[in-house]
Amino acid sequence: MLQALRAPAGGLFERLRAMHPELTAFRRDLHAHPELGFEEVRTAAKVADALRVCGVDEVHTGIGKTGVVGVIRGQRAGAGSGSGRSIGLRADMDALPMREENDFSWRSTTSGLMHGCGHDGHTTMLIGAARALAATRRFDGTVVLIFQPGEEGFAGAKAMIDDGLFDRFNVDAVYAMHNWPSLAPGKIGINPGPMMAAADRIEIVINGRGGHGAHPYLTIDPVLVAAHIITAAQSLVSRNVNPLDNAVVSLCAMQAGDVGAYSVIPRQARLVGTVRTFRREVQDMLEERLGRLVESVAIGFGATATLDYKRSYPATINTPREAMFLADVAAALVGEENVIRDLPPSMGAEDFSFMLQTKPGAYFRLGQGGEGGCFLHSTRYDFNDEVLPLGAAVFASLAEQAMPLAA
Ligand SMILES: [Zn+2]
Numbered sequence: 419m420l421q422a423l424r425a426p427a428g429g430l431f432e433r434l435r436a437m438h439p440e441l442t443a444f445r446r447d448l449h450a451h452p453e454l455g456f457e458e459v460r461t462a463a464k465v466a467d468a469l470r471v472c473g474v475d476e477v478h479t480g481i482g483k484t485g486v487v488g489v490i491r492g493q494r495a496g497a498g499s500g501s502g503r504s505i506g507l508r509a510d511m512d513a514l515p516m517r518e519e520n521d522f523s524w525r526s527t528t529s530g531l532m533h534g535c536g537h538d539g540h541t542t543m544l545i546g547a548a549r550a551l552a553a554t555r556r557f558d559g560t561v562v563l564i565f566q567p568g569e570e571g572f573a574g575a576k577a578m579i580d581d582g583l584f585d586r587f588n589v590d591a592v593y594a595m596h597n598w599p600s601l602a603p604g605k606i607g608i609n610p611g612p613m614m615a616a617a618d619r620i621e622i623v624i625n626g627r628g629g630h631g632a633h634p635y636l637t638i639d640p641v642l643v644a645a646h647i648i649t650a651a652q653s654l655v656s657r658n659v660n661p662l663d664n665a666v667v668s669l670c671a672m673q674a675g676d677v678g679a680y681s682v683i684p685r686q687a688r689l690v691g692t693v694r695t696f697r698r699e700v701q702d703m704l705e706e707r708l709g710r711l712v713e714s715v716a717i718g719f720g721a722t723a724t725l726d727y728k729r730s731y732p733a734t735i736n737t738p739r740e741a742m743f744l745a746d747v748a749a750a751l752v753g754e755e756n757v758i759r760d761l762p763p764s765m766g767a768e769d770f771s772f773m774l775q776t777k778p779g780a781y782f783r784l785g786q787g788g789e790g791g792c793f794l795h796s797t798r799y800d801f802n803d804e805v806l807p808l809g810a811a812v813f814a815s816l817a818e819q820a821m822p823l824a825a
C-alpha cells in the first residue's frame with residue numbers, strides 16, 4: 419500500500435514546522451489552564467476561536483456538553499463532482515484532578531488540576547492539522563475535526579456520539595492518537611487489532627455481624643470474608659482465563675471498620691477494583707465467575723456479599739485496513755524504520771473505543787520520550803512540544819491520503 423501513497427504532500431511538514439512556535443504557545447496556554455471533563459469551557463472556546471482563525475468551513479460547539487466539531491471541505495467535496503468521502507480526526511481536551519509538581523512558567527494555574535496526560539498536546543496537534551488543511555484543501559472530500567471532552571473517565575466520546583456526532587457529521591473512518599512517553603520522539607506505534615483493554619469497575623460489599631474483637635464467635639467477621647474473597651479472586655485469571663487470552667483482576671481498595679477501633683469487628687467490608695479484558699467472551703465469563711465466587715465465599719462464612727460490576731470503557735480495537743493505512747501514512751512521513759506496526763496492546767483503557775464500535779478506524783501512539791521515566795499521569799509529566807508538527811502532519815496527511823485529489 420505504501421507505494422500507492424503519494425509522497426508526503428509537498429511542503430505539508432515544512433509548513434507545520436513553520437507554525438511550531440505558535441503551536442507551542444497554544445499548547446502551553448492550554449497546559450496552564452487545565453479543565454476537568456465536561457468543564458472544558460475555556461478550552462472549547464479557545465479551540466472554536468482557533469478553528470475560525472484557521473478558516474474552517476463550519477464550527478459547531480456544545481456537542482456532548484463541551485465538545486467542538488470543525489468541518490473543512492476539500493477543493494472538491496460533497497455531492498456531485500466530489501468524491502463524497504469523509505474522515506474523522508479526534509483529539510481529547512480534558513485534564514486530570516491531580517496536583518502538578520512542575521515549576522516551568524506554563525505550569526497549571528489551577529490548583530488540583532493538571533494536563534497530566536498530554537491532551538493539551540493532542541488538541542494542539544489537531545488545531546495544527548486544521549490550519550494546514552484549511553489553507554491548502556488538497557483533498558477531495560470532507561474532514562471532520564472532533565475535539566472531545568471528558569476522556570479521563572467521563573466517556574466524553576460516547577456523550578458526543580449520543581448527541582448525534584456521527585449522524586450530523588458522517589465519516590467513513592475515524593482516527594485518534596495518544597502521545598506515548600516510552601516511545602522515542604519521531605516513532606509511531608500501532609497494531610491491526612487490540613490497542614487498549616476494556617476497563618470495568620467492581621465493587622464488592624460484604625455484610626456480616628459486628629461485635630467485640632475479644633468475642634469473635636458472637637460475630638460474623640466481614641474482614642475475614644474479604645480476605646478470602648481477595649485470595650480467591652486471584653484464581654480467576656490463573657485458573658479460568660485461557661492463558662492465550664489477556665485479563666487482569668485487581669482489587670485496589672478495601673474499607674472496613676475504623677483504624678482507631680482496635681477491638682471492634684465491623685459489620686461491613688467493601689472492596690473496590692478493576693477488571694481489564696480484550697474479548698467480550700472473557701469479560702462476560704469474569705463477571706459471571708466473580709459474582710458467583712463472591713456470593714459463595716460469603717455464604718461459606720455465614721455472611722452475604724454482592725458484586726456491583728460496571729462496564730465503563732470497551733476495548734479499543736483497530737480495524738486492520740485503517741490501522742495499516744495509518745502505518746503507511748506515518749511511514750511516508752517518518753520512514754518505515756520509525757513505524758512499529760505490531761505495537762503490543764496496553765491494559766489501560768481509552769474512550770475512543772466507543773467511536774471504533776461505530777466506525778472503522780485506528781488509534782495510534784506518537785512517541786514523545788520521557789526523561790527520568792516520567793510517564794502519563796505523573797505529577798512531573800509534560801507534553802513534549804518537539805513532536806507537535808509531526809503529530810499535526812500525521813493528522814493532516816491522513817486526510818490528504820485518504821481522499822486524494824484526482825491526478
Ligand atoms: Zn490519561
Ligand SMILES: [Zn+2]
Nearest residue numbers: 535536537596
Ligand atoms: Zn490520555
